Amino acid sequence: xxxxxxxxxxxxxxxxxxxxxxxxxxxxxxxxxxxxxxxxxxxxxxxxxxxxxxxxxxxxxxxxxxxxxxxxxxxxxxxxxxxxxxxxxxxxxxxxxxxxxxxxxxxxxxxxxxxxxxxxxxxxxxxxxxxxxxxxxxxxxxxxxxxxxxxxxxxxxxxxxxxxxxxxxxxxxxxxxxxxxxxxxxxxxxxxxxxxxxxxxxxxxxxxxxxxxxxxxxxxxxxxxxxxxxxxxxxxxxxxxxxxxxxxxxxxxxxxxxxxxxxxxxxxxxxxxxxxxxxxxxxxxxxxxxxxxxxxxxxxxxxxxxxxxxxxxxxxxxxxxxxxxxxxxxxxxxxxxxxxxxxxxxxxxxxxxxxxxxxxxxxxxxxxxxxxxxxxxxxxxxxxxxxxxxxxxxxxxxxxxxxxxxxxxxxxxxxxxxxxxxxxxxxxxxxxxxxxxxxxxxxxxxxxxxxxxxxxxxxxxxxxxxxxxxxxxxxxxxxxxxxxxxxxx
Numbered sequence: 001x002x003x004x005x006x007x008x009x010x011x012x013x014x015x016x017x018x019x020x021x022x023x024x025x026x027x028x029x030x031x032x033x034x035x036x037x038x039x040x041x042x043x044x045x046x047x048x049x050x051x052x053x054x055x056x057x058x059x060x061x062x063x064x065x066x067x068x069x070x071x072x073x074x075x076x077x078x079x080x081x082x083x084x085x086x087x088x089x090x091x092x093x094x095x096x097x098x099x100x101x102x103x104x105x106x107x108x109x110x111x112x113x114x115x116x117x118x119x120x121x122x123x124x125x126x127x128x129x130x131x132x133x134x135x136x137x138x139x140x141x142x143x144x145x146x147x148x149x150x151x152x153x154x155x156x157x158x159x160x161x162x163x164x165x166x167x168x169x170x171x172x173x174x175x176x177x178x179x180x181x182x183x184x185x186x187x188x189x190x191x192x193x194x195x196x197x198x199x200x201x202x203x204x205x206x207x208x209x210x211x212x213x214x215x216x217x218x219x220x221x222x223x224x225x226x227x228x229x230x231x232x233x234x235x236x237x238x239x240x241x242x243x244x245x246x247x248x249x250x251x252x253x254x255x256x257x258x259x260x261x262x263x264x265x266x267x268x269x270x271x272x273x274x275x276x277x278x279x280x281x282x283x284x285x286x287x288x289x290x291x292x293x294x295x296x297x298x299x300x301x302x303x304x305x306x307x308x309x310x311x312x313x314x315x316x317x318x319x320x321x322x323x324x325x326x327x328x329x330x331x332x333x334x335x336x337x338x339x340x341x342x343x344x345x346x347x348x349x350x351x352x353x354x355x356x357x358x359x360x361x362x363x364x365x366x367x368x369x370x371x372x373x374x375x376x377x378x379x380x381x382x383x384x385x386x387x388x389x390x391x392x393x394x395x396x397x398x399x400x401x402x403x404x405x406x407x408x409x410x411x412x413x414x415x416x417x418x419x420x421x422x423x424x425x426x427x428x429x430x431x432x433x434x435x436x437x438x439x440x441x442x443x444x445x446x447x448x449x450x451x452x453x454x455x456x457x458x459x460x461x462x463x464x465x466x467x468x469x470x471x472x473x474x475x476x477x478x479x480x481x482x483x484x485x486x487x488x489x
Contacts, residue, residue, distance in 0.1 A: 010112055015103040021271065028096040031274040032089050035281040039085070042282055043241035046289045050239070058291050060310050061237045066290075069434065071234040077245045080231070084244050084251035091256050092277075095263075102270050107191075114187035115179045122157035129154070149180050199266040203276050204326050206262035212330040214254050216322045222422060230423045235288075236431070238313050243288040255284075283325045304328045311338045315420045315431055316404060316413035319385070335381050339373035340409030374407035382411035389414060391421040395432060 020027055049055055050063070061069075126136035140151040152159035159180055179187075218229035228247040235242045244251060259280055263273050286298045287309045299305040304323055311317040320338040323331045331337040392414060404413040420431050 011108050013106045013109045015105045018102040018104050021274075027102065027270045027274065028099070031096065031270055031277060032092045034274055034278045036085055036089070038278050038281050039081075039244065039285055040241070042285045043243070046240035046285075046291065049291075055291065055293065058293050060290050060292060060307060066237045066239060069236045069431075071236070071431075072231075072245070077235070077242045080246065080248070081241060081244045083248055084246060084255070087248060087252050088256045091252070091260060095260055096270075099270065111184070111187045111191050112179075114190050115183045118183050118186055119157045119179065122153050124156075125154055126156050149182050152180060196272065199268055199272060200276065203262040203266035203268065206265050207258050207280065208323065208326050208330065210258035210261065211254055211324045212322055214258070215324060216336065218250070219319050219322065219419065225419065226423055226425065230425070233313065233318060233423075236313055236315065238288040238290055238310060240285050240289045243284045280325055287325060302327050314416075315435060316340075316416050318416040318419055319382075320412050320416065335378060337369055337373075338409065338412060339369050339377050339407070340371065340404040340413065371405050371409075374405040374409035377408045379408035379411050382408065382415050385415035385418065386411045389418040391429070392418050395421070395429070 018027070020030070022030060025033070053063075056062075129136045129139070136154045136156070140154040143154070144151040148159070215229075218224045228250040231247045232245055232250070235245060244255065246254070259277060263276060266272075266276075268276060283298060286296065287304065287306055289306050290310070292305075292307050293299060299307075304325070304327055308321055308328065309324065312321040317338050317340075320336055321328075321331060322336055323329075328337060395417075404410050417432060421428055
């Protein structure tokens with residue numbers, strides 16, 4: 001090519017099959033196995049701390065809630081997860097058959113190709129400097145003694161010490177000798193760091209977009225919800241190994257197909273896919289773990305964490321917080337993030353944070369929103385849902401607890417509860433009735449508590465939302481109080 005005239009010849013290479021990461025397991029098979037191992041390994045860790053009752057202060061819900069509020073047995077959850085993983089493995093095997101085998105030996109060649117591109121790009125520098133009235137040749141002459149590399153770049157990629165080498169000398173030595181050190185370092189960074197980062201970024205964007213819009217459609221279309229997605233929402237209190245508890249068709253469409261498309265569009269190789277699929281699985285399990293662990297890095301890298309997704313599993317937030325599994329930008333761009341903050345009665349009586357952290361005043365909101373968002377954000381997207389509600393007016397006021405703040409959150413909660421009422425096969429009105437009973441019990445316990453109550457400036461309608469008392473007696477059988485967190489913090 002004319003633009004590469006004057007460069008040393010590209011280095012020769014010989015492709016060699018890439019050895020397995022873990023002999024004798026082929027990488028393509030390992031790509032299928034690792035997500036399953038990661039799923040059950042991490043799930044069993046959370047199940048272990050559940051059964052041993054470790055870190056109860058960081059639970060989002062108590063074991064009593066897991067037992068009473070969920071509408072599916074643990075055996076049924078395990079069965080459906082295994083079915084999805086069988087489908088996932090079969091699709092992955094077919095996908096692997098369409099992928100070429102991985103080889104190595106071309107890395108130096110590819111780095112030098114990037115070095116050539118960097119050299120060609122430097123050719124535009126003198127012209128760009130001229131447009132702002134700078135003389136590239138003059139600048140290069142002044143900088144040359146102290147900064148020869150910078151001077152060469154300003155001259156459009158002309159390096160006298162390199163250009164002085166005869167073509168015969170260049171051809172007899174490694175091609176990299178024809179480039180400045182910084183060019184080769186940048187080419188190495190582009191090839192080994194920047195390009196893979198962009199590939200993972202594309203894959204994450206694709207899978208987040210795919211899952212958001214399909215997940216949202218599953219909630220907005222009544223037939224899709226009752227036929228497919230309502231199965232996943234039998235877990236009103238999620239736990240780790242219920243992360244992939246879905247209808248088999250939904251599991252294939254949302255998880256398996258979405259991740260496969262992201263992998264293909266990002267142009268990943270087998271080992272990149274291994275990291276992407278395993279990482280996505282770990283993130284999904286962590287988002288359903290039921291714990292807000294302060295030392296869990298996945299809880300802090302993005303705002304899409306266990307607390308954020310737990311809102312989506314509650315009867316008052318089921319039509320919000322659709323984003324999965326990585327980031328929340330679609331929820332925030334399209335106004336479907338929960339706007340009621342951390343002030344709902346459900347979270348007032350759950351263990352949201354450690355007593356120590358509460359005493360120090362370091363508890364941060366866990367739902368990704370503030371109570372003020374309810375007033376500040378546009379409620380329009382939910383007004384039609386509220387207007388079209390059919391069963392909601394028949395529910396008495398006392399059975400609509402917990403009441404969210406007025407504003408957008410109130411409409412979000414009404415829309416979510418209507419979806420619960422429409423899903424009569426998996427609980428329907430009894431779900432709200434059970435929750436109402438639990439709220440009354442919590443309020444009654446709070447009134448009997450000898451501890452001093454925190455002052456509240458909320459209206460009578462929302463009086464329970466500001467509660468920060470410790471309720472004597474634990475709902476999971478241990479002494480110590482249930483910690484409420486004021487969402488205005």
